[in-house]
Amino acid sequence: MSIRITFHGAARMVTGSKHLLEVNGLRVLLDCGMFQGEGKESDAKNRHFGFDPMAVDAVVLSHAHIDHSGLLPRLVKEGFSGPIFATPATRDLCAIMLEDSAGIQESDHEREVRHARDGQRVPPPLYTVKDVWPAMQQFVTVPYGEEREVVPGVRLTFTDAGHILGSAVVNLVVNDGTQERRILFSGDVGRYVDRLLPEPAPPPQADIVICESTYGDRDHASIAEAVSELKRHVEHTCVEKKGKLIIPAFSVGKTQEVLYTLNELSNAGELPRIPVFVDSPLAIDATKVVRDHTELFRKEVREKLQEDPDLFSFRGVEFVQNSERSKQLNGRQQPCIIISASGMMEAGRIRHHLRHSLGNERNTVLAVGFCAPGTLGAEILSGAEVVHIFGQPIRVKAEVARMEFYSAHADRFELVRFLKSQDPDQVQRLFLVHGAEHALHALAERFRQEGFPEIAIPAQGQGFDL
Numbered sequence: 001m002s003i004r005i006t007f008h009g010a011a012r013m014v015t016g017s018k019h020l021l022e023v024n025g026l027r028v029l030l031d032c033g034m035f036q037g038e039g040k041e042s043d044a045k046n047r048h049f050g051f052d053p054m055a056v057d058a059v060v061l062s063h064a065h066i067d068h069s070g071l072l073p074r075l076v077k078e079g080f081s082g083p084i085f086a087t088p089a090t091r092d093l094c095a096i097m098l099e100d101s102a103g104i105q106e107s108d109h110e111r112e113v114r115h116a117r118d119g120q121r122v123p124p125p126l127y128t129v130k131d132v133w134p135a136m137q138q139f140v141t142v143p144y145g146e147e148r149e150v151v152p153g154v155r156l157t158f159t160d161a162g163h164i165l166g167s168a169v170v171n172l173v174v175n176d177g178t179q180e181r182r183i184l185f186s187g188d189v190g191r192y193v194d195r196l197l198p199e200p201a202p203p204p205q206a207d208i209v210i211c212e213s214t215y216g217d218r219d220h221a222s223i224a225e226a227v228s229e230l231k232r233h234v235e236h237t238c239v240e241k242k243g244k245l246i247i248p249a250f251s252v253g254k255t256q257e258v259l260y261t262l263n264e265l266s267n268a269g270e271l272p273r274i275p276v277f278v279d280s281p282l283a284i285d286a287t288k289v290v291r292d293h294t295e296l297f298r299k300e301v302r303e304k305l306q307e308d309p310d311l312f313s314f315r316g317v318e319f320v321q322n323s324e325r326s327k328q329l330n331g332r333q334q335p336c337i338i339i340s341a342s343g344m345m346e347a348g349r350i351r352h353h354l355r356h357s358l359g360n361e362r363n364t365v366l367a368v369g370f371c372a373p374g375t376l377g378a379e380i381l382s383g384a385e386v387v388h389i390f391g392q393p394i395r396v397k398a399e400v401a402r403m404e405f406y407s408a409h410a411d412r413f414e415l416v417r418f419l420k421s422q423d424p425d426q427v428q429r430l431f432l433v434h435g436a437e438h439a440l441h442a443l444a445e446r447f448r449q450e451g452f453p454e455i456a457i458p459a460q461g462q463g464f465d466l
């Protein structure tokens, strides 16, 4: 009889979320995320799971972000044939996000093959578009608050994590025949002042807690500052400097939040008359999924729908589907706002916009989300004078700014608030994952002050008997 957990990703880093729970020989994988950034090192880790996919009995997925879901098609391709438990909105988002991820890998692969030197071997994509459909067939949806058996001895209840549409905290009751353990896996925790989604729901008491730490060392700005700050950036760049405001944003979550704020400014007559381009096919699909799940919005936002049935669209906004139109925008000199993916600036059309815009001081690159170390986004934000895009050196003359309000992650104060639902005396062990070293240690210190006695920061591949 035994319960064991092994951390196969997001251990002392922020991507690749993957934790393997073993109960009496049955294996439940919590998340199946892709490692991102850091080039070849990530690629190697994405190709070797560190466990046998065929031996996994079930997956429980916290939310649709690629660093939590992105290796599901590969897991299935390598022999995993069990159910994937997720909320209905997470399933809908995964359908478009995994296909997008596969498409990016295929086109990156084609480009690498074109540029490969004679005899140089280019590794195949992790998976292709045709691998996504079989994985989607294995999804089993579970709404918030309903209990399901995952495998014999493991019962699951999702509670709302408030991070992105459909995001969940995973609450498990695990029984190995001799003992019972309540396990709480936070996934990613949202903000208590999110613009669209409700605040994270308080999860039930647990004995074992696995908590994310992305912003464990930071406190975010307040909600009121977010609207005025975005307005200030628009006026400064597009009106005063007559430049382009480039907003790299995750297609899911961030893009809709920025559109929602711009829509609000537009309704109030406070948005200058400049075109706004949403240049990401995935963001267009994601916005449709978000519109289909208005039941998950905050109450105040649902009420607004009575007066303004489309909260993500306003005069002057154009959703750019085809790549020809996207290329036209690259050459555009007039002031405009371009919202494009990916948020960490690693892939997608944003790289073309950056290549054409970074060299001009009239433009501003406004980061609104988290950029993992090693990504182009992190490099630009760190103040690099020259960056490389598609192998070409580009001098950074554009202004670079950051708005942390739009982070979909709770800050340190909010993570502490999230775990206020727990009596620390009952928590036998608190594992901190999904954070850079500094954030992990800062948060551990903070949680010690809150009375959590046993705090562990697991390393990649490290296992613990529970």
Ligand SMILES: [Zn+2]
Pocket: 063, 065, 068, 163, 188
């Ligand atoms: Zn996330």
